[in-house]
Amino acid sequence: MNQTAPGSAMFPVSRPLPCRPGFRKSQAMIRSILIHPDPRLKKVCDPVAEITSDLHQLAADMLETMYDAPGIGLAAPQVGVMKRVLVMDCIKDGPAEPLVLLNPQVIWASEDLSIYEEGCLSVPDQYADVKRPAAVQVRWMDLEGADQERQFAGIWATCVQHEIDHLDGKLFIDYLGPLKRQMITRKMEKLKRERARAV
Ligand code: ZN
Numbered sequence: 001m002n003q004t005a006p007g008s009a010m011f012p013v014s015r016p017l018p019c020r021p022g023f024r025k026s027q028a029m030i031r032s033i034l035i036h037p038d039p040r041l042k043k044v045c046d047p048v049a050e051i052t053s054d055l056h057q058l059a060a061d062m063l064e065t066m067y068d069a070p071g072i073g074l075a076a077p078q079v080g081v082m083k084r085v086l087v088m089d090c091i092k093d094g095p096a097e098p099l100v101l102l103n104p105q106v107i108w109a110s111e112d113l114s115i116y117e118e119g120c121l122s123v124p125d126q127y128a129d130v131k132r133p134a135a136v137q138v139r140w141m142d143l144e145g146a147d148q149e150r151q152f153a154g155i156w157a158t159c160v161q162h163e164i165d166h167l168d169g170k171l172f173i174d175y176l177g178p179l180k181r182q183m184i185t186r187k188m189e190k191l192k193r194e195r196a197r198a199v
Contacts, residue, residue, distance in 0.1 A: 001073045001162050001172075002119035002127075027057075028064035031079040035195075036123050036188050042169045045075075045082045048102045051145050055085070059100040059143060062087045071121045073159045075166030078122050086163040090155045104140040104164055107149075109133035116158045118172045124191070126184045130175045132161050 034041055048055065058081060066074040066087055073088035089098045114134040119127045135153040138160055142148050152160050162172055173181045 001159050002069070002071050002121060028060040030065050030068050031061050033065065033069070033074075033078050033121050034080055035192055036120075036171060036173070037185055038122075040077055040080055040082065041122055041166070041171060043077065043082060044169050045077055045084045045167045047084050048141070051102075051143060055083075055102075056143060058083075058085060059087060063089075063098050063100070066121075069121050072155070073163045074121060075163045077166055077169075084167045086160075086167065088156070088159050088163060090159050100143055101138070101140040101148075101160075101163075102142065104138050104160070104167070106136045106161065106164060107139050108137035108151075110135040114154075114158070116155065118158065118162060120162070120172055122166075123171065123173060123184060123188060126173070126187065128172065128176055128180065128184075130158075130162075130172050132158055136161060138164075 058076065058079075062074050062076065062079060062085070065079060066072070066089070072090045073086065076083045076085040084103045086101050086104060087098065088101070089096055091097045110133045112134040113131050115129050115131045117127050118130045119125075134157060135151060136157050137149065137151045139147065139149045165171070165174075173184050176184075
């Protein structure tokens with residue numbers, strides 16, 4: 001998702017990025033982010049079967065790409081890799097907390113719902129309210145192959161659900177009514193035409 005301002009509104013925030021531990025910046029590369037509509041953003045991704053050096057590289061590149069955007073979450077299909085991998089870091093101030101989730105699954109969701117104004121790096125500059133469970137328990141595999149489980153709440157809960165949706169070919173605009181969705185899709189088609197002409 002896009003970087004968010006404090007509170008629930010999701011507006012890009014520019015701030016100097018603190019030093020990000022846990023990945024080697026010198027070896028990470030910014031990858032280009034697919035813009036909706038793109039058939040790769042509509043596909044269900046394959047589970048990660050084994051942890052390879054390519055996968056470590058992908059995770060480092062995805063974090064670099066997310067922080068550069070800036071965003072708070074990024075899923076592998078957004079950089080054209082059809083694998084169940086996502087990265088996120090919803091810390092706005094203070095030490096960074098980069099997370100890499102392989103094969104993430106929501107194993108519990110609260111009945112309480114919350115509404116956040118969401119954005120998406122694949123749908124630039126478009127924001128809309130989406131209602132989702134306020135807290136979720138998520139299980140995933142880390143880059144060492146260990147199982148991890150954690151309960152997410154607040155913006156982290158919204159972000160992890162938004163990113164897991166990407167792994168199932170779903171975008172936040174799919175929660176909107178057809179007219180709003182079509183309006184955003186047309187804007188994105190126009191943006192892509194403009195960008196193609198600018199190259
Ligand atoms: Zn997104």
